[in-house]
Amino acid sequence: MPTISPLSGSDLLAEADTLARLLVDVVADGASVGFLAPLPHTEARSWWLARADAVTAGAALVWVARTPDGRAVGTITLTPGGMPNGRHRADVAKLMVHPDARGRGVARDLLRAAEDAAREAGITLLVLDTETGSPAERLYRAAGWTEAGTVPDYAADPAGVLRPTTYYYKRTAS
Numbered sequence: 001m002p003t004i005s006p007l008s009g010s011d012l013l014a015e016a017d018t019l020a021r022l023l024v025d026v027v028a029d030g031a032s033v034g035f036l037a038p039l040p041h042t043e044a045r046s047w048w049l050a051r052a053d054a055v056t057a058g059a060a061l062v063w064v065a066r067t068p069d070g071r072a073v074g075t076i077t078l079t080p081g082g083m084p085n086g087r088h089r090a091d092v093a094k095l096m097v098h099p100d101a102r103g104r105g106v107a108r109d110l111l112r113a114a115e116d117a118a119r120e121a122g123i124t125l126l127v128l129d130t131e132t133g134s135p136a137e138r139l140y141r142a143a144g145w146t147e148a149g150t151v152p153d154y155a156a157d158p159a160g161v162l163r164p165t166t167y168y169y170k171r172t173a174s
Helices: 009-014 016-028 041-057 106-120 136-142
Strands: 003-007 061-066 072-080 089-097 125-131 146-156 162-171
Touching: 003 009, 003 106, 009 016, 009 041, 016 041, 016 072, 016 089, 041 061, 061 106, 072 106, 089 106, 106 125, 106 136, 125 136, 125 146
Parallel strands: 089 125
Antiparallel strands: 003 061, 061 072, 072 089, 125 162, 146 162
């Protein structure tokens, strides 16, 4: 069973190549996480490096799932609201699990880590979007997330085809 741990900004810098390999692999497998295939390693690495300052500043929180031998097999990001009227909410993004590690509860554990951290930080509302009809929708529904609506042609999948996205929300406290 993988272990889930938060990454600091310096951790993210040190692990940019590892995280880039994960991102390249999930995009190649068809995961719609914002990139088109084929995703060059250099572009994936640059994307992760660009997140380090936000993580250091607390404007983004990133967790990584690792196998017992230390291999990174998943990530999730939590981005707390930055404006004064939105500090009670956060966006969940870039939940990705390596194709070889799917079906083992890694996504569920990463999602739980982000939800628990949000709750501990006093964040009471979480929001995310996912490609409509993707396997991720089953995960979110099973984890108690509520569908808020669907937007047609929201983003291109890794093959470049425009797909709808469905927004979900979850209250972390009553």
